[in-house]
Amino acid sequence: MNEVSPGHTVRTAVIVNGEQVDLDHDARVTLLDFLRENQGLTGAKKGCNRGECGSCTVLVGGRRANACMVLLAGIDGAEVTTVEGLTVDGELHPMQRAFVDHDAFQCGFCTPGQIMSAVACVAEGHVGDDGEIREWMSGNICRCSAYPQITAAVATAAKEMRS
Amino acid sequence: MIPFTYERVGTVAEAVEHSTAPGSMLIAGGTEVVNWLRLGVHGPATLVDLKTVPGLADISLVGETVHIGPLVRLADVAAHPWVAQRFPVLRESIHLAASAQLRNLATIGGNPLQYTRCPYFRAEAETPCTKRRPGSGCAARHGITDNQAIFGWTDDCVAVQPSDPGTALAALDAVYVTRHADGGRRIAARELNTLPSQDAVAHNMLRPGEVITDIEITGTAPTSTYLKVRPRASYEFATVAVAVALEVDGDLVRRARIALGSVAMRPWRLDATERLLVGHRIGSAAAQRAIEAGFADAKPLPGNEYKITLARNAVARALRQAVTA
Numbered sequence: 018m019n020e021v022s023p024g025h026t027v028r029t030a031v032i033v034n035g036e037q038v039d040l041d042h043d044a045r046v047t048l049l050d051f052l053r054e055n056q057g058l059t060g061a062k063k064g065c066n067r068g069e070c071g072s073c074t075v076l077v078g079g080r081r082a083n084a085c086m087v088l089l090a091g092i093d094g095a096e097v098t099t100v101e102g103l104t105v106d107g108e109l110h111p112m113q114r115a116f117v118d119h120d121a122f123q124c125g126f127c128t129p130g131q132i133m134s135a136v137a138c139v140a141e142g143h144v145g146d147d148g149e150i151r152e153w154m155s156g157n158i159c160r161c162s163a164y165p166q167i168t169a170a171v172a173t174a175a176k177e178m179r180s
Numbered sequence: 181m182i183p184f185t186y187e188r189v190g191t192v193a194e195a196v197e198h199s200t201a202p203g204s205m206l207i208a209g210g211t212e213v214v215n216w217l218r219l220g221v222h223g224p225a226t227l228v229d230l231k232t233v234p235g236l237a238d239i240s241l242v243g244e245t246v247h248i249g250p251l252v253r254l255a256d257v258a259a260h261p262w263v264a265q266r267f268p269v270l271r272e273s274i275h276l277a278a279s280a281q282l283r284n285l286a287t288i289g290g291n292p293l294q295y296t297r298c299p300y301f302r303a304e305a306e307t308p309c310t311k312r313r314p315g316s317g318c319a320a321r322h323g324i325t326d327n328q329a330i331f332g333w334t335d336d337c338v339a340v341q342p343s344d345p346g347t348a349l350a351a352l353d354a355v356y357v358t359r360h361a362d363g364g365r366r367i368a369a370r371e372l373n374t375l376p377s378q379d380a381v382a383h384n385m386l387r388p389g390e391v392i393t394d395i396e397i398t399g400t401a402p403t404s405t406y407l408k409v410r411p412r413a414s415y416e417f418a419t420v421a422v423a424v425a426l427e428v429d430g431d432l433v434r435r436a437r438i439a440l441g442s443v444a445m446r447p448w449r450l451d452a453t454e455r456l457l458v459g460h461r462i463g464s465a466a467a468q469r470a471i472e473a474g475f476a477d478a479k480p481l482p483g484n485e486y487k488i489t490l491a492r493n494a495v496a497r498a499l500r501q502a503v504t505a
Contacts, residue, residue: 023183024183024184025183025184025185027186043183044184044185044186044227045183045184047214066218067215067218068215068281068282071279071281080255080284081281081284082281082284082285083211083281083285085214086211086215086282086285087214087285088186088207088227090186090229091207091210091231093188134280134281138280141280151414152414153280154280155279155280155414156278156279156280156282156415157279
């Protein structure tokens, strides 16, 4: 087994899904590892762990970002929203509902990242037509290739979210 | 990743001072640095976070020069009205780079400092690569060369620099303004990255402790465009990219600036083509001869002769795209 040497700690404060978290942590910890291992928020997935697949997408300061490419120490004071923070009082977010309605997944591994990316895609206004949705959702890979259903779900949710 | 200490600095002077120390490294957006740490390309003792320095994430217009702070995120550079109106080539180069998520993280000062994507350089199990281990050779030279350089390579390194915004900035004659313990300097965008004939180990000419504090682009380039040719339609590095900025008089070229991306270890300006295009119409036989002149010093590797043809045709297409946009 590889030996992991202990690292230097740094203090960081973030707001995760509305809750203030203040902690001392190893400087090497990424936002993704913090969410999954420290906060127990396993919605964001560790797919490639190098910024290529998008399955770790969360919102940082309201903007979509690959959590695997963000050092926690680098976002002191930021607000983070994960897929767990989308649901209000047990009600699915319109984007989550649309993914269910359109059968926009098979294995589901990429789905939390797809949904977070899609929520941001709508907020950015990049949902003019299917081509625009596909281009601006290209940072999220789906190896089951549910792309047509994902595009349809985003387009449907966009209409609902904007009305 | 080996352990490192993390420092948040409050001023450029502090950033310079702290990142000059041996074993120190600057981090901005982090989309490259974090992967270097994972791959073991670097193992710094200290990371110095530039993001906590105020005043480096603004865009301003002074006279005829747009100043872009090095910490402005790529997405915000592309969205800015001055960039959209004055430099469509820069906006397009960003929209064709990486993904929406990464463009929210990556900074305009950091992106041109990304290292080559050469698979031998990035290999998890080390292969000979002088950029990875100085003097170890170049596995790519007699390996898979499909995506390697067609200009300016040597037996020590055949890699290419992939930055799309860096290529657009080179075509726009942008200037990187730096600060360093020895003072600072102004670096022409086309010269930021280093050819292997200058330094086969380096990726760019910045010294330890040298911080980009401003990116200047003077004038306007409304007739400009970016063409990226790549194996898939989105979210992929270029095989060949072309940044074009034209000034036209009717349908005659008055001034042309053309930079190729992913063909050399730095954005490659087609000086001869730029000179010979003046006074000619895009699409004319003279314009075609001008394009060909730009490739006189192109030199293929065993697996990438196609890139010369591809790049030549891409230049012709980008020129048409610029004048019809």
